[in-house]
Amino acid sequence: MNTYRATYLIGVCLLLIGMFTSCKHDEHEYHSITDKIKAESENYKGTTLSSEAHIGDLKTIEITEGDETFFIPERESHIKSFKCTECHTKPVSEMSSDDFKKAHWNIKLDHANSKTMNCVTCHNGNDMDHLKSLTGEQIRFNKSHQMCAQCHSRQFEDWKGGAHGKRIAGWAPPRVSNTCVNCHDPHAPHFESRWPARYNPIKEKQRE
Ligand code: HEC
Ligand code: HEC
Ligand code: HEC
Ligand code: HEC
Incomplete structure (x- = not known):
């Protein structure tokens, strides 16, 4: 009986020692989620996903503003005049519009x-x-954001960080972001506030 108990206790001890000392595990077994994140991020090489396929033929230019380097659409080939x-x-x-009837009538x-x-x-x-x-x-003209940034530094900082404006294609790199003039007409940049479109059950009833 005593020997049985002793063997049993020794067995339990060995098991416990084993549990707490042996941190060797398979590649995919970790003690906790934090251990797993730590271990697996050590050799992390970035995502293998890419937005490239969705960017397609869009002509872009690379810009570096502060700590951020990313791409914006090229503009000069899109400006009609x-x-x-x-x-x-x-x-x-010294120019007269006589030769060109009101050259920029549309602006x-x-x-x-x-x-x-x-x-x-x-x-x-x-x-x-x-x-x-x-x-x-x-x-x-390709870098007109630098001109806007002089007066709208808050929106510029947000845009640089990705909080104002919109990315093209997807979140996977390379990062291509719309530039200010893709959304704002520099000559009339304000957007009117709009009410969200709303379903009106009463009107729908009358229509029936
Ligand atoms: C706030 C700065 C700003 C002011 C003020 C401004 N422009 Fe511009 N303008 C721009 C930018 C930036 C572009 C290029 C936009 C783009 O990339 O499409 C541009 C483009 C143009 C173009 C080319 C448009 C085209 O599609 O061919 C003309 C012409 C022009 N501006 C004339 C004017 C005239 C005339 C005025 C004054 C009535 C004026 N701009 C005032 C910033 C400005
Ligand atoms: C087809 C000819 C033509 C082209 C191309 C052209 N302009 Fe002009 N632009 C004119 C003429 C003519 C005037 C002067 C009279 C007028 O305002 O019509 C003028 C005037 C301007 C003025 C002064 C307007 C004012 O009210 O003081 C600006 C600014 C201007 N142009 C910008 C541009 C920019 C920027 C481009 C290129 C993106 C451009 N223009 C391309 C013909 C042209
Ligand atoms: C010389 C300074 C200056 C430059 C350069 C400038 N802006 Fe502005 N912008 C102003 C001022 C001043 C106002 C009017 C006051 C306000 O609403 O903030 C304004 C108004 C605006 C508005 C409307 C704000 C609202 O409340 O709806 C937008 C959008 C805007 N600008 C975008 C741009 C963009 C995009 C560019 C570059 C193409 C640009 N601005 C260049 C000074 C500037
Ligand atoms: C993808 C489109 C997009 C791009 C790119 C973009 N904006 Fe805007 N911006 C908007 C919209 C939409 C609003 C209106 C938001 C609202 O009314 O709530 C806005 C609002 C603004 C305003 C008005 C004040 C505010 O914050 O509501 C300013 C100024 C402005 N943008 C400047 C800029 C400048 C400068 C850049 C480039 C550095 C830029 N925007 C890039 C879409 C854009």
């Missing part, structure tokens, strides 16, 4: 008030193929 210097060979003040500025902004706040009268910063630096 580009290159501007096909007509803008001299300063606007009406509805952005900030006229004390803050006019055409040449953003466009460079002496170099129409580029935008310009408030301090007169050249900005390419």
Whole structure:
């Protein structure tokens, strides 16, 4: 009886020691979910998924703003009247619209008030193929977000981080994000607030 009990106790002890000392396990067995995350993230090489197939033929350019590097759609080939210097060979003040009946009749500025902004706040009268910063630096049309960022730094920071705007294709890399002018017309950027479309049961009843 005693020997039986002793053997039994020794057995239990060995089992317990075994349980607590042997941390060797198969690749896929862990003591806890935290251990599993720690162990499996050690050699993590990033996702193997890619959005590439969904981006298709869209022409993009790579930009680096602060800590973020990502892609935005290319713009210059989408701007109908580009290159501007096909007509803008001299300063606007010396140009007359007689030759080109109201060249930009379709553009009406509805952005900030006229004390803050006019055409040449953003466009460079002496170099129409580029935008310009408030301090007169050249900005390419492809990087117009840098021009918007000067005055809308909060939305710009959010956009950089992915909280304002929208990604193209999917969440898997490479990251391609719509740029400001893909959504906002720079000449009239405001969106009207809208009520959500709502199902009206009373109207539906009357229709029946
Ligand atoms: C087909 C010729 C043509 C092209 C192309 C063209 N412009 Fe013009 N633009 C004009 C003429 C003419 C005027 C001056 C008279 C007027 O306002 O119609 C003008 C005036 C302007 C003005 C001054 C408007 C004002 O009210 O002071 C801006 C800014 C301007 N253009 C920007 C651009 C930009 C940016 C591009 C290229 C994306 C461009 N233009 C391409 C013909 C052209
Ligand atoms: C807030 C900055 C800003 C102001 C102010 C502004 N523009 Fe622009 N404009 C832009 C940007 C940015 C683009 C390029 C948009 C894009 O990528 O599609 C542009 C594009 C244009 C184009 C090319 C449009 C096309 O599709 O061919 C013309 C022409 C133009 N602007 C003329 C003007 C004129 C004239 C004024 C003044 C009445 C004016 N802009 C005021 C920022 C501005
Ligand atoms: C020189 C400064 C300046 C630049 C550059 C500028 N904006 Fe603005 N923007 C303003 C001001 C001022 C207002 C009007 C005040 C407000 O509503 O914040 C405004 C208004 C707006 C609004 C409407 C805000 C609302 O409440 O609905 C949007 C959207 C906007 N801008 C987007 C842009 C985009 C996109 C660009 C670049 C193409 C740009 N802005 C460039 C100064 C600027
Ligand atoms: C995918 C489309 C999209 C892109 C890209 C985008 N915006 Fe917007 N933005 C919106 C919409 C939609 C609203 C209106 C939100 C609302 O009314 O609640 C908005 C609102 C704004 C406003 C008004 C104030 C606010 O926060 O509601 C400003 C200013 C603005 N955007 C600037 C920018 C600038 C600058 C960029 C680029 C750095 C940018 N946006 C990129 C869609 C976009």
